[in-house]
Amino acid sequence: MVFKCKNCGGNVVYNPERHKMHCPYCDSLESEQKETTGESLTTCINCGGPIEVNEFTSASQCPYCDNYIIFDERVTGEYTPHLIIPFVFSKERVKLLLRDKFKSCVFAPSDFLSEAKLNSMSGMYVPFWMYDYHVRGVFDGQGNKIRRWRSGNTEYTETSVYHIYRDMEVDFDKMPVDSSDAMPDATMDLMEPYDYKALEAFKEEYMSGFFAERYNQDALAGEPRAVDKAKKDAESILKQSISGYVGVHSALNNQVTLQRTDTNYALLPVWIYNYKYKGEDYRFHINGQTGKIIGKVPVAAKKVWGYGATVFASLFTIMMLVRQLLLMF
Ligand SMILES: [Zn+2]
Numbered sequence: 001m002v003f004k005c006k007n008c009g010g011n012v013v014y015n016p017e018r019h020k021m022h023c024p025y026c027d028s029l030e031s032e033q034k035e036t037t038g039e040s041l042t043t044c045i046n047c048g049g050p051i052e053v054n055e056f057t058s059a060s061q062c063p064y065c066d067n068y069i070i071f072d073e074r075v076t077g078e079y080t081p082h083l084i085i086p087f088v089f090s091k092e093r094v095k096l097l098l099r100d101k102f103k104s105c106v107f108a109p110s111d112f113l114s115e116a117k118l119n120s121m122s123g124m125y126v127p128f129w130m131y132d133y134h135v136r137g138v139f140d141g142q143g144n145k146i147r148r149w150r151s152g153n154t155e156y157t158e159t160s161v162y163h164i165y166r167d168m169e170v171d172f173d174k175m176p177v178d179s180s181d182a183m184p185d186a187t188m189d190l191m192e193p194y195d196y197k198a199l200e201a202f203k204e205e206y207m208s209g210f211f212a213e214r215y216n217q218d219a220l221a222g223e224p225r226a227v228d229k230a231k232k233d234a235e236s237i238l239k240q241s242i243s244g245y246v247g248v249h250s251a252l253n254n255q256v257t258l259q260r261t262d263t264n265y266a267l268l269p270v271w272i273y274n275y276k277y278k279g280e281d282y283r284f285h286i287n288g289q290t291g292k293i294i295g296k297v298p299v300a301a302k303k304v305w306g307y308g309a310t311v312f313a314s315l316f317t318i319m320m321l322v323r324q325l326l327l328m329f
């Protein structure tokens, strides 16, 4: 599908700043009309040009007419997302963020923050599974409290043995696990946290203007990571509730059991800035909701040398000045 403007026929996209659909051609708001006839995964619905998509691509941009195309069959049926966090940061705002953050990096290549390079950035909705769990944690064991005191020459130690019992029930809501092979898990973890209170019911309109992927694996395949995290978190809550004792141990019952109560398929926004330098890829990921930036700036060796040379040159000038001053006296 493609969203077209009722007034001018231009491609209407979602505008994060206005939180509305916007036609960048005639500046109308909410003028979109959905077009789906003649849709295919290999040609652009707008101009008929060939489009390259991989097996997961659910939204892309036509390289010929620049229209943003959403692939109906990848956002419907079993692939319909339940939830979405729409982009909050537009490309223009991300450019400002990057310029602000890296303006002091004097060793970065000169075109690293150039308009042309930054314009190549693309917004991408990353597929996530979100799991809800009802967790029960039970601890049944022992712990000691020790009191020491001295009276005359005698030191006393009193050990009190306590039976410790905890029975805890806790609900974990929307534990996120990304379901994109292309997106490294470690990067996604670093980009946390998202504000999940801002999750909205999915609307195709939010995808217009961005790239997107459908989930790469089903909910079952992604679950071990969520279970692992839920268990660890529950264990830590249980542990925190047992404080003030020494030698805490349990022979019988120390366990966390969990039950999945709901699963949601969600899309989360990420800006990707791919900067190529001397044949190497420097990839920046920016949380599309919070603006958090993940990535390492390349260092331009020539610039380092240039910088050193400037220092050297100014030192040399100072020394010349000193010499001249000395000669004067
Ligand atoms: Zn228009």
Ligand SMILES: [Zn+2]
Residues within 6 Å of the ligand: 044, 045, 046, 047, 048, 049, 062, 063, 064, 065, 066, 067
């Ligand atoms: Zn096209």
